[in-house]
Amino acid sequence: MPFDWRQIWEVASAPDNVPIVALLFLAPFYMWYALRQGIANDKLIAILESDAQAAKTKYRKTQEWDPKWEREVHTWPYLMRMEFLVAILVTVLLMAWSLTLNAPLEEPANPNVTMNPAKAPWYFLGLQEMLVYFDPWIAGVVMPTLIIVGLMVIPYIDSNPLGNGYYTYKQRRFSIWTFLVGFIGLWVLMIVIGTFIRGPGWMWFWPGQTWDAERVDYAVNRNLDQVFGIDGSWLAPIFHTTKDQAAIWARAIFGIFPLVIFFIVAAILVHWVCTRTEFSKKIYKRMSLLQLVTMYTFLILMLSLPIKILLRLVFTIKYIWVTPWFSI
Amino acid sequence: MPEENGDGKSKTGVLEKAKDSAAALRETLTEKAKQQATELKEPEKTQLYRSIFRVKHDEEPRNRALSVLSNVFFHLHPAKVNRDATKYNFTWGMGGITFYLFIVLTFTGVLLMFYYHPSKIQAFRDILYLENDVPFGKLLRNMHRWAAHLMIIAVWLHMFRVFMTGSYKRPREFNWCVGVLLMVLTMLLSFTGYLLPDDQLGFWAVTVGTNMARATPLLGNEGPGGPQMGMTPYNDVRFALLGGSIVDANALLRAYIWHCIAIPLIVAIFLGVHFWRVRKDGGISGPAPVMLESEIKEERSPRPVILRPSGMG
Ligand code: HEM
Numbered sequence: 001m002p003f004d005w006r007q008i009w010e011v012a013s014a015p016d017n018v019p020i021v022a023l024l025f026l027a028p029f030y031m032w033y034a035l036r037q038g039i040a041n042d043k044l045i046a047i048l049e050s051d052a053q054a055a056k057t058k059y060r061k062t063q064e065w066d067p068k069w070e071r072e073v074h075t076w077p078y079l080m081r082m083e084f085l086v087a088i089l090v091t092v093l094l095m096a097w098s099l100t101l102n103a104p105l106e107e108p109a110n111p112n113v114t115m116n117p118a119k120a121p122w123y124f125l126g127l128q129e130m131l132v133y134f135d136p137w138i139a140g141v142v143m144p145t146l147i148i149v150g151l152m153v154i155p156y157i158d159s160n161p162l163g164n165g166y167y168t169y170k171q172r173r174f175s176i177w178t179f180l181v182g183f184i185g186l187w188v189l190m191i192v193i194g195t196f197i198r199g200p201g202w203m204w205f206w207p208g209q210t211w212d213a214e215r216v217d218y219a220v221n222r223n224l225d226q227v228f229g230i231d232g233s234w235l236a237p238i239f240h241t242t243k244d245q246a247a248i249w250a251r252a253i254f255g256i257f258p259l260v261i262f263f264i265v266a267a268i269l270v271h272w273v274c275t276r277t278e279f280s281k282k283i284y285k286r287m288s289l290l291q292l293v294t295m296y297t298f299l300i301l302m303l304s305l306p307i308k309i310l311l312r313l314v315f316t317i318k319y320i321w322v323t324p325w326f327s328i
Numbered sequence: 329m330p331e332e333n334g335d336g337k338s339k340t341g342v343l344e345k346a347k348d349s350a351a352a353l354r355e356t357l358t359e360k361a362k363q364q365a366t367e368l369k370e371p372e373k374t375q376l377y378r379s380i381f382r383v384k385h386d387e388e389p390r391n392r393a394l395s396v397l398s399n400v401f402f403h404l405h406p407a408k409v410n411r412d413a414t415k416y417n418f419t420w421g422m423g424g425i426t427f428y429l430f431i432v433l434t435f436t437g438v439l440l441m442f443y444y445h446p447s448k449i450q451a452f453r454d455i456l457y458l459e460n461d462v463p464f465g466k467l468l469r470n471m472h473r474w475a476a477h478l479m480i481i482a483v484w485l486h487m488f489r490v491f492m493t494g495s496y497k498r499p500r501e502f503n504w505c506v507g508v509l510l511m512v513l514t515m516l517l518s519f520t521g522y523l524l525p526d527d528q529l530g531f532w533a534v535t536v537g538t539n540m541a542r543a544t545p546l547l548g549n550e551g552p553g554g555p556q557m558g559m560t561p562y563n564d565v566r567f568a569l570l571g572g573s574i575v576d577a578n579a580l581l582r583a584y585i586w587h588c589i590a591i592p593l594i595v596a597i598f599l600g601v602h603f604w605r606v607r608k609d610g611g612i613s614g615p616a617p618v619m620l621e622s623e624i625k626e627e628r629s630p631r632p633v634i635l636r637p638s639g640m641g
Contacts, residue, residue, distance in 0.1 A: 027485075074408055076393075098474055109526050109527055115532040118536050171621070
């Protein structure tokens with residue numbers, strides 16, 4: 001099939017998708033902008049660390065500095081003029097955007113005519129995409145709660161006192177990588193997938209493929225126990241139940257194992273990463289048990305998302321653990 | 329004045345007297361008018377101006393400080409700030425931009441409310457009316473829509489900046505948490521607004537979104553433990569959100585009230601806390617002098633509370 005540019009344009013130029021297109025440029029730009037300043041500071045830090053005299057006397061910022069200058073300046077006008085300028089620029093941008101692009105308005109709401117695909121606004125598409133990998137109670141309720149709580153515990157588990165109030169990369173490698181993986185690698189990426197890749201029926205369409213609502217996906221998703229061919233019906237006579245009952249229980253019990261193995265392997269991996277360098281060992285020693293447990297738990301749970309994505313997309317595995325009440 | 333003529337001859341005629349006082353009056357009036365005109369050249373000296381602004385706006389350090397401190401809007405700021413924090417490159421102005429967009433949204437939102445009825449019969453037509461008949465209605469709607477999207481981008485980038493500068497570290501842990509709540513509220517604000525045009529886009533987005541609430545553990549009728557808790561489609565958490573079992577008139581009204589009243593009020597309160605804490609935590613965290621690994625101190629336990637007097641930083 002020929003590369004369908006029109007399809008790409010149609011998605012990218014949908015007025016409500018313009019912000020995510022903008023974010024595609026803004027996120028890398030600001031990432032670069034932050035890291036550039038971080039690297040500049042890291043160079044300064046390297047100089048100060050190699051030269052004890054400089055550490056005492058040198059100005060510890062990359063900004064210009066003259067001993068004659070005051071450390072603080074008047075808010076009015078030095079800060080507030082910037083604020084007013086930015087406000088004007090934002091207003092102009094907003095005006096230009098509003099004059100050139102109209103807010104969408106579809107047909108009146110009609111419960112009898114389904115939209116295909118029915119998509120949430122772009123900023124929630126990460127969560128909607130998660131519905132592919134997890135049941136709704138996890139994707140729609142547990143995961144958002146974990147994200148919110150996970151963000152809120154960051155200040156209480158990050159025991160690294162360095163890098164407070166200045167950009168740096170070297171002094172905070174681990175936390176920066178974690179945040180970038182979470183924010184860019186998971187959150188933004190899933191939104192991008194939800195916006196550009198997911199077409200009718202929430203099917204996967206590569207860029208350039210036409211969104212064909214008639215397409216049928218033949219991929220059959222299996223559960224992990226099916227992959228392993230777990231059949232517990234032979235247990236039936238032992239427990240005096242029917243074969244079906246025994247099979248359900250066997251599946252439920254089997255599912256615990258991969259989960260436990262995942263938690264153990266992930267914990268070892270997380271622990272290895274958290275104590276890899278001399279510096280991270282030092283930070284590790286500063287942490288209380290509660291901090292450690294909280295941090296490891298959240299890191300492991302965060303890791304479970306890409307693992308589940310991989311299992312589903314690459315190995316077409318739907319559930320790892322199937323119980324009569326819920327499945328994961 | 330006749331008495332002051334000094335020549336001893338006082339004028340007696342009534343007419344004369346009147347003429348004299350008229351001349352005198354003319355003289356003082358022109359005098360006053362001239363004075364007034366010169367004063368207008370320096371409006372900051374007028375009583376009106378001073379009653380409003382209370383301080384002179386000149387380059388005196390004292391007055392520069394006072395113009396910030398004595399203005400209810402400006403005094404969110406300290407009188408002086410870290411010289412390097414006034415550049416764009418540290419904060420990217422993202423918090424400020426987010427706040428500005430919130431103000432723009434409040435302003436355009438109130439204007440939109442003049443034209444909008446949250447009812448199934450009117451809502452969609454109101455949008456059509458707004459787009460086609462209300463002067464600048466289309467621009468108004470567009471601005472509200474795009475400012476909302478921009479605010480979400482800005483709040484994410486603000487969080488990103490705060491993370492990358494390590495500004496959530498002591499003593500700003502709590503303000504980071506307030507920020508996280510603000511971000512969630514910002515997204516909810518956008519989401520509740522999505523339903524209000526009552527078109528297919530909003531309807532299905534909210535249908536998809538609230539369908540997840542069915543699956544809430546214990547509180548949703550399809551969630552684990554939900555049925556055991558006695559949850560049905562007519563009493564679970566989704567029912568509470570929608571005011572019914574389907575997205576319909578009650579859902580529209582609820583979305584409207586959350587969107588236009590409840591969440592903006594909650595956001596305003598949290599914003600107050602957020603800004604107040606920025607000040608109490610010692611102002612913006614940087615750009616701070618870099619710290620070296622060799623300077624890490626032993627963790628003291630219990631950790632000392634860092635309090636700074638207000639006005640500093
Ligand atoms: C409605 C949303 C928000 C508004 C209007 C807002 C506004 C602001 C403003 C104006 C500042 C001053 C410095 C700057 O502009 O960067 C600030 C600082 C701060 N914000 Fe926010 N913010 C919001 C959301 C958030 C979020 C989502 C977070 C983090 C999760 C956050 C955490 C912080 C912290 C820790 C500071 C202190 C930064 C420092 O000292 O360098 N805020 N906020």
